[in-house]
Amino acid sequence: MKPRIIIFDVNETLLNLIPLKEEVNAALENEMGFEVWFPKLLHYSLVETSTGNYSDFSEIAAATFKMISGKFEKKFSDEEIKNILSEITKLQAYPDVKPGLEQLKNADFKLIAFSNGKPDVLKAQLKYAEIDFLFDGIHSVEEIKKYKPNLESYRFILNKYKISPESALMVAAHAWDILGAQRANLQTCFVERPGKSLYELAEDPDFSVPKITSILEKIS
Structure with a gap:
């Protein structure tokens, strides 16, 4: 889907x-x-x-x-x-991030940032990286007070946007985040950042990509 x-x-x-x-x-x-x-x-x-x-x-x-x-x-x-x-709060986005987000935004996908970080830190991060304007929603687990990969954290976002798990795609470079989203029944995309790998005891994600710019072709 x-x-x-x-x-x-x-x-x-x-x-x-x-x-x-x-x-x-x-x-x-x-x-x-x-x-x-x-x-x-x-x-x-x-x-x-x-x-x-x-x-x-x-x-x-x-x-x-x-x-x-x-x-x-x-x-x-x-x-x-x-x-x-x-x-x-002073981190740069990977080079593929801004163009990848722009591609998805221009293709009319709704983009959500969802982090374990504090709301003010999260907003400062995205603003410093100059990608905050590309998101339709920016959310911290502080809104539900349950850290990812607790299943309720993902369900909070689904309820917030009144959407079924099958209609949402979670994108992460952490195997634990992918696993949590999978078990909350979301679609998942693993980003192959340096040094990151999947957890062998979990199901494979729906797909993996080397860069954010590779996502659009996978879901179009």
Whole structure:
């Protein structure tokens, strides 16, 4: 079925996290710093949801950064951590993103950005990357207070736009995001960003693409 709306994950799917990675690694003085911290951030966002609680993504990011800093024999003040992680609002879109979104917009698809990030951070990110105007809706899980890949987060978007799961396509570079959307019965598209791979115990997505500019030909 041709989708009526296309839902995009933001970080690593649309925006390149390299500047944040470099900032984190420089602060921790270790090239593995980001690789230790970022999965911990995702892990504790899921802990929050699975235990029926909600703290916003920026709070969890700071708390988990403080948790892992000891592994690298570092100690930071809250203000220092805030400054390090503020790089999240200064990320560029991958080169294929803007032209790919424009193609889909011009083909009359409704485009939705949907992120685990705080609403103000999400909007600042998309504005800095100069792609905010291409979206018909920009949403944070803060509206439902359940982090992706909890199934209710995807259903929130479906209910918001009064659309069936089969009429929505979730686009992400994270296997866990694809899996969550699949199990909420959405169509799925995996974006093959560097270092990203699918989860072998899940079904394959409906299709995979190397770039956002490859999506239109798959769904036309």
